[in-house]
Amino acid sequence: xxxxxxxxxxxxxxxxxxxxxxxxxxxxxxxxxxxxxxxxxxxxxxxxxxxxxxxxxxxxxxxxxxxxxxxxxxxxxxxxxxxxxxxxxxxxxxxxxxxxxxxxxxxxxxxxxxxxxxxxxxxxxxxxxxxxxxxxxxxxxxxxxxxxxxxxxxxxxxxxxxxxxxxxxxxxxxxxxxxxxxxxxxxxxxxxxxxxxxxxxxxxxxxxxxxxxxxxxxxxxxxxxxxxxxxxx
Amino acid sequence: xxxxxxxxxxxxxxxxxxxxxxxxxxxxxxxxxxxxxxxxxxxxxxxxxxxxxxxxxxxxxxxxxxxxxxxxxxxxxxxxxxxxxxxxxxxxxxxxxxxxxxxxxxxxxxxxxxxxxxxxxxxxxxxxxxxxxxxxxxxxxxxxxxxxxxxxxxxxxxxxxxxxxxxxxxxxxxxxxxxxxxxxxxxxxxxxxxxxxxxxxxxxxxxxxxxxxxxxxxxxxxxxxxxxxxxxxxxxxxxxxxxxxxxxxxxxxxxxxxxxxxxxxxxxxxxxxxxxxxxxxxxxxx
Ligand SMILES: Nc1ncnc2c1ncn2[C@@H]1O[C@H](COP(=O)(O)OP(=O)(O)OP(=O)(O)O)[C@@H](O)[C@H]1O
Ligand SMILES: [Mg+2]
Numbered sequence: 001x002x003x004x005x006x007x008x009x010x011x012x013x014x015x016x017x018x019x020x021x022x023x024x025x026x027x028x029x030x031x032x033x034x035x036x037x038x039x040x041x042x043x044x045x046x047x048x049x050x051x052x053x054x055x056x057x058x059x060x061x062x063x064x065x066x067x068x069x070x071x072x073x074x075x076x077x078x079x080x081x082x083x084x085x086x087x088x089x090x091x092x093x094x095x096x097x098x099x100x101x102x103x104x105x106x107x108x109x110x111x112x113x114x115x116x117x118x119x120x121x122x123x124x125x126x127x128x129x130x131x132x133x134x135x136x137x138x139x140x141x142x143x144x145x146x147x148x149x150x151x152x153x154x155x156x157x158x159x160x161x162x163x164x165x166x167x168x169x170x171x172x173x174x175x176x177x178x179x180x181x182x183x184x185x186x187x188x189x190x191x192x193x194x195x196x197x198x199x200x201x202x203x204x205x206x207x208x209x210x211x212x213x214x215x216x217x218x219x220x221x222x223x224x225x226x227x228x229x230x231x232x233x
Numbered sequence: 234x235x236x237x238x239x240x241x242x243x244x245x246x247x248x249x250x251x252x253x254x255x256x257x258x259x260x261x262x263x264x265x266x267x268x269x270x271x272x273x274x275x276x277x278x279x280x281x282x283x284x285x286x287x288x289x290x291x292x293x294x295x296x297x298x299x300x301x302x303x304x305x306x307x308x309x310x311x312x313x314x315x316x317x318x319x320x321x322x323x324x325x326x327x328x329x330x331x332x333x334x335x336x337x338x339x340x341x342x343x344x345x346x347x348x349x350x351x352x353x354x355x356x357x358x359x360x361x362x363x364x365x366x367x368x369x370x371x372x373x374x375x376x377x378x379x380x381x382x383x384x385x386x387x388x389x390x391x392x393x394x395x396x397x398x399x400x401x402x403x404x405x406x407x408x409x410x411x412x413x414x415x416x417x418x419x420x421x422x423x424x425x426x427x428x429x430x431x432x433x434x435x436x437x438x439x440x441x442x443x444x445x446x447x448x449x450x451x452x453x454x455x456x457x458x459x460x461x462x463x464x465x466x467x468x469x470x471x472x473x474x475x476x477x478x479x480x481x482x483x484x485x486x487x488x489x490x491x492x493x494x495x496x497x498x499x500x501x502x503x504x505x506x507x508x509x510x511x512x513x514x515x516x517x518x519x
Binding site for chain 1: 294296298314319320321322323324325326327329331333334335336337338346347350351425428429432
């Protein structure tokens with residue numbers, strides 16, 4: 001036991017592997033946070049298109065596009081989307097972007113598909129009378145949604161959105177497929193150095209666990225805040 | 234002076250509804266309604282549950298799109314899908330049975346949201362046009378004048394001033410900064426009415442405004458509506474309050490099975506109902 005601990009210590013501190021770990025931690029958090037932000041924007045737009053009144057042609061076309069979009073991103077594994085993005089689209093479109101950026105974009109697009117469903121159920125949980133009152137005053141559909149309905153749906157979707165964030169954090173472990181140095185890759189490298197995996201992998205699990213617990217805590221605090229504003233006189 | 238010009242403004246037709254039909258799927262709810270609403274009229278609509286009163290009201294401002302027929306308002310057919318309905322809805326207030334105050338906004342913001350956002354949108358449009366104008370003016374001999382634009386803060390301040398005046402009028406100015414969840418039903422509904430008034434509508438549609446209220450709060454809402462009526466507001470009121478209809482309405486309509494089965498001045502309507510259906514209905518509700 002002492003021996004493998006020494007090996008880990010040597011690798012981690014003396015040979016400076018902690019730098020990769022920090023880099024990996026940053027990449028993991030970066031990808032998940034920005035991915036979620038992009039996902040929320042895309043998801044909100046898709047959800048609104050889905051609940052838009054559909055007499056005119058445009059909403060129907062948009063809705064069709066959104067269905068295809070959601071179908072693709074929910075119907076294929078994230079790894080495959082990453083591989084297509086990094087090894088197919090990037091060279092094909094001759095874009096110069098690093099692997100982390102590609103991962104953020106793919107995570108954002110992917111999460112948009114899931115968030116759209118979350119947002120939609122959130123929107124539908126708001127009393128339709130709220131939208132009606134806005135429209136009856138002459139506000140447009142979009143203005144009523146952004147000023148009245150979406151803010152009220154946030155409270156209902158916050159826990160589910162938190163789950164999505166947790167999923168994204170954990171899912172970043174697949175980004176090593178496109179050569180991102182994420183947490184998983186950084187710890188695997190430590191293990192690979194001496195073929196001693198017990199400590200690196202247990203620690204890896206611990207880091208993910210701590211991240212997830214922090215997020216859970218953050219969500220709980222936010223929820224409590226929102227509840228308080230509910231009662232504000 | 235011509236005959237037309239001599240007519241008092243109260244004779245002017247504000248809303249002209251022609252052959253209005255509405256179906257939900259194969260279920261025809263409105264079966265052809267014709268009605269002229271003149272400026273200053275207070276029209277009470279009564280009728281049995283499910284006869285289509287709410288649907289009728291909601292078709293007037295196209296919250297439900299009519300299946301057939303026309304709704305002429307200020308010379309435009311609102312039933313025409315090409316008109317920008319949002320512009321016309323600004324002039325048609327609506328008050329709901331469930332109040333529908335915006336839960337995420339304070340009372341003040343409930344009242345100012347629509348006036349501010351609509352004024353700011355118009356302002357933005359003028360700014361964009363000014364931009365093009367000033368660009369084109371570079372090449373023009375005769376410069377076109379720029380459109381007046383206002384400061385966003387001024388628009389807001391003006392709307393808030395008006396909101397406070399309105400709140401003052403209903404004695405609720407101390408509630409400006411609270412959220413709707415802390416208000417009683419009667420307060421909510423009066424604020425909902427004031428919210429509609431903030432748009433300076435030409436007509437207000439009321440869908441059973443007192444039906445969701447505790448009995449002791451019905452009076453305060455009806456009192457406010459009476460004041461509006463006295464001020465000359467044009468009103469269409471779906472209600473079960475027969476006493477109120479009789480006192481305030483200038484005309485009462487009886488809706489039955491998606492049609493206007495009978496209409497009359499309030500006195501005659503309640504004392505000398507013509508059709509058997511109305512007699513039957515009145516005998517049950519009075
Ligand atoms: N969105 C809708 N989809 C399908 N059917 C509807 C819809 N709205 C109303 N209806 C039907 O239309 C009929 C008339 O409804 P409406 O709400 O206009 O009646 P009402 O006269 O206002 O009744 P109440 O006094 O109960 O409010 C009812 O049979 C109702 O089921
Ligand atoms: Mg009704």
